[in-house]
Structures are given as structure tokens and as C-alpha cells.
Amino acid sequence: MLNDTPSALLPVYATFPLRAASGHGSWLVDEDGQEWLDAYGGHAVATCGHSHPDVVRAIADQAARLLFYSTAVPHAGRERLAEALIARAPAPLAKVFFCNSGAEANENLLGLARRKTGRQGVVTLRGGWHGRTVATLACTDGAKYEAGASRAGMPLSRKVPLNDIAALDAAIDDTIAAVLIEPVQGFNGARTCTPEFLQAARHLCTARGAKLLFDEVQCGTGRTGRFTAAEYFGVTPDALSLAKGLAAGLPIGAVLAADSLVDDIQLGDLGSTFGGGPVPCAAALANLEVMDREGLLENTRTVGGTLACKCAGLPAVKAVHGRGFLLGLELDRPAAGVQRALWERRILTGTSTDANTLRLLPPLSFSADEAAMLFEAIRVVLA
Ligand SMILES: Cc1ncc(COP(=O)(O)O)c(C=O)c1O
Structure with a gap:
């Protein structure tokens, strides 16, 4: 699934399986016009969402x-x-x-x-x-x-x-x-x-x-x-x-x-x-x-807190680490496979130095609906 398009770039990064064309809010749009839910935030960078006007x-x-x-x-x-x-x-x-x-x-x-x-x-x-x-x-x-x-x-x-x-x-x-x-x-x-x-x-x-x-x-x-x-x-x-x-x-x-x-x-x-x-x-x-x-700190506390609680209730989740919108789901299996399964649903998440921990760092503007969509996908993938 890794993006292995040849280029002059040094191959030092494992890449997600899409080529970015644009972004808005919690969504990244690929070169084919398909939208990806971004629970990775460009590596915790997209604080108020992508390309906030x-x-x-x-x-x-x-x-x-x-x-x-x-x-x-x-x-x-x-x-x-x-x-x-x-x-x-x-x-x-x-x-x-x-x-x-x-x-x-x-x-x-x-x-x-x-x-x-x-x-x-x-x-x-x-x-x-x-x-x-x-x-x-x-x-x-x-x-x-x-x-x-x-x-x-x-x-x-x-x-x-x-x-x-x-x-x-x-x-x-x-x-x-x-x-x-x-x-x-x-x-x-x-x-x-x-x-x-x-x-x-x-x-x-x-x-x-x-x-x-x-x-x-x-x-x-x-x-x-x-x-x-x-x-x-x-x-x-x-x-x-x-x-x-x-x-x-x-x-x-x-x-x-x-x-x-x-x-x-x-x-x-x-x-x-x-x-x-x-x-x-x-x-x-x-x-x-x-x-x-836009009350993004409050949003981070409430939406992030609810997401963490819901994930903690999943049988395959051994522990939820972190706070707000910097969460690590410690799983009963390797996180890389779960990340790949989420890619198939066009959802981006991160892995971490612990092979079994899936990392979530969405924009702080991630809405309750987007968090529910992410949770549902994680639930289905883990089941
Ligand atoms: C906690 C922490 N410190 C430092 C850095 C390095 O930041 P930069 O890549 O902007 O040099 C990172 C990057 O991932 C980080 O997560």
C-alpha cells in the first residue's frame, strides 16, 4: 500500500497510500478527487484544520x-x-x-x-x-x-x-x-x-x-x-x-x-x-x-475525551494513552495492520514506536460527527 512512485526524493519516509491535491477542515483530497478523513493532521500540524480560510x-x-x-x-x-x-x-x-x-x-x-x-x-x-x-x-x-x-x-x-x-x-x-x-x-x-x-x-x-x-x-x-x-x-x-x-x-x-x-x-x-x-x-x-x-481547546477536551472513552470500551483496545487529541490506542495486535485497514476506508491515522499502538492526532477542529465516523471505522476494523 505504500506510495512507491519513483522520484528524486531520498526515500526516508514511509508514506500514506495517496497523493495529496488539497485539503479542507479534517479532510484531505487526493489527486483523484477522493476525500480522506484525516486523524493524523499532517503529523499534528493541522491545528485548525487544513487550509483554514x-x-x-x-x-x-x-x-x-x-x-x-x-x-x-x-x-x-x-x-x-x-x-x-x-x-x-x-x-x-x-x-x-x-x-x-x-x-x-x-x-x-x-x-x-x-x-x-x-x-x-x-x-x-x-x-x-x-x-x-x-x-x-x-x-x-x-x-x-x-x-x-x-x-x-x-x-x-x-x-x-x-x-x-x-x-x-x-x-x-x-x-x-x-x-x-x-x-x-x-x-x-x-x-x-x-x-x-x-x-x-x-x-x-x-x-x-x-x-x-x-x-x-x-x-x-x-x-x-x-x-x-x-x-x-x-x-x-x-x-x-x-x-x-x-x-x-x-x-x-x-x-x-x-x-x-x-x-x-x-x-x-x-x-x-x-x-x-x-x-x-x-x-x-x-x-x-x-x-x-471556534473554541478548539474546548472541542479538543470534549470530542477527544469522548473518543478516548469510547475507544477504551472496545475489547481489542488494551489501553488508551494520551490526552485530548493526542491519543495512543494500545491494541491487542500490530497497529500497522489496523492503520492499513483504515486506509481502505480512506481514513488516515498514525503508528508509533510501540508496534501495537495506533496514534490519533486529528485537527483540534475535528467534529463530534467526524470522531463518531472514525470510531465506527476503528470498531469495525478491530472487530
Ligand atoms: C516531541 C517532538 N519533539 C521534536 C520534534 C522535532 O520537530 P521537527 O520535525 O519540527 O524538527 C518532533 C517531531 O516529530 C516531536 O514530535
Whole structure:
């Protein structure tokens, strides 16, 4: 079923069995004009649905006025987006740095923590996935990723099991600059930190002089039903990263940091030519406005919550992991076969690092009717 059309592209991605022509809301339209229900969201990117007219208009308007100028020239849209993010993030997160991707945002989180503490070590979680730059590969769980970091001479993070407070306690010593955690582990099938574990991480970091960093590249921007996972769990890190769904489809990354982490930042300490460009900032601002106006956080909580409950009642579902619209259905069989059976019904879902977990990350605008359609298909396929 995989799309094996020959092309000049490096064949590094397993692809879904369609060629995309357009999209609207929760639907992707293929080159034959057939509609596919998208419970994958372009990898958690289609926050307010595909090609939302407000986002498209904001992009077009901004592109017509000024396509790009770097941060050498102040721009109101960039400043407004930074303020809008801080208004939605828990205190004391107060300062924003824009870049272009999730890995780049995480790379900057790690750099800030190392700079501030003067230490090098990092603690991360088993099952964590943080990106493909050298520093983030070193923090990502998996022999292949770690080998990539080692080949580049990057020391690996210390990895502790999810929700193991004793192991975390043992891992944080005075060489550790940061503990980097995905509160909901996206690629790991939405395995979720307990609030107690996150509170312990907060406490241990503060007590031992390490920085607590949340990778919210996948679980942030409303996916848990709160704008940040930090808010959802009631635990505030020293900094967090956002990317993926923030600009609803344009590349963007953001670091949101507490003053205590960045109060001594000097001119030139961080930088990015394209980070904070006018067009992605306009897209992100429009996306945030749509999220507010259309009540997408509320929708994520209610529709996502109902979908999770219904799936948990299916005999073939051993557990439902995750929150809101970042859900992992742990099945009694390999998820790849279920994903393929759903393709035959023109429904897109994701798999995960756990072979038996099917991942659902639809747009936050996924309606109750669309969720019912998805559930019914999953029910029939599993039966
Ligand atoms: C939790 C998490 N962190 C970081 C990344 C890397 O983001 P990007 O692909 O934008 O570099 C991803 C991408 O899947 C992710 O899920």
C-alpha cells in the first residue's frame, strides 16, 4: 500500500497510500478527487484544520505586504505573536525566541540550559523523541538515533524510565544542566507523564540547580485541550518548546522561557535568519484567533475525551494513552495492520514506536460527527 512512485526524493519516509491535491477542515483530497478523513493532521500540524480560510487569508495578506525581513528589522506581527504566546503560557514563562522547527527549538532549550548552568549533562525519558539535530538525537531514545549523535561526538543523555521518580532522582547530579521531558510522549504512542512525576521533576531540578525543559512540539499548542501541556499538568518548566501546529502548516518553532533562564542573554547569543518571519507569525496569530473563536481547546477536551472513552470500551483496545487529541490506542495486535485497514476506508491515522499502538492526532477542529465516523471505522476494523 505504500506510495512507491519513483522520484528524486531520498526515500526516508514511509508514506500514506495517496497523493495529496488539497485539503479542507479534517479532510484531505487526493489527486483523484477522493476525500480522506484525516486523524493524523499532517503529523499534528493541522491545528485548525487544513487550509483554514482565515489562516490562508492572513498568509496571503502578509505575503503581499512584506514576504520577509529578518529580525534585524522589528515587526509588529512578531511582537504580537510573542505577546499572544506569553498570554497563553503559565507564569513565569515570559520571553520568546522564534526559530523554524521543533528540533531547532529543542536545540535552543538545551543550549540555554547549558549556558545558564555551566553544566553539560541532560536527563531525558525512555520513549522520548526530541528531533534530528545532533544535540536532540542524543536526547532521543533509540539505538539508531543515539548512534547518529555518537558519530558526531555528542555525549548521550541519561535516559530514565517514564514516571520512575526514584530513577530520576538518581540521575540528576551536579553535572546535569537540564531534564528534558515530553509531558505526553507523541511518537511513543502518547504515553503520558503522571502529574506526580512532573512535580517531582520540578522539585528535583530546583533543588539540584538543573533546568526543567518541556518539549511541547507535539503535545503543545492545544493538543491536550489546554494551550500548553504545562498548564494541563499544573507544572511549569523553566522553558518549553512549541512547533508543529503553532502556525497551522507553516514552519515555525518557539522557545518560551522564564526570565530566570534568559535574564543575562546578550545580543547575538541566539539567532535564526528565518525565525520570526512575518508570514509564519501572521499564520500563527490567525491560528490562535481561530482557536479562540471556534473554541478548539474546548472541542479538543470534549470530542477527544469522548473518543478516548469510547475507544477504551472496545475489547481489542488494551489501553488508551494520551490526552485530548493526542491519543495512543494500545491494541491487542500490530497497529500497522489496523492503520492499513483504515486506509481502505480512506481514513488516515498514525503508528508509533510501540508496534501495537495506533496514534490519533486529528485537527483540534475535528467534529463530534467526524470522531463518531472514525470510531465506527476503528470498531469495525478491530472487530
Ligand atoms: C516531541 C517532538 N519533539 C521534536 C520534534 C522535532 O520537530 P521537527 O520535525 O519540527 O524538527 C518532533 C517531531 O516529530 C516531536 O514530535
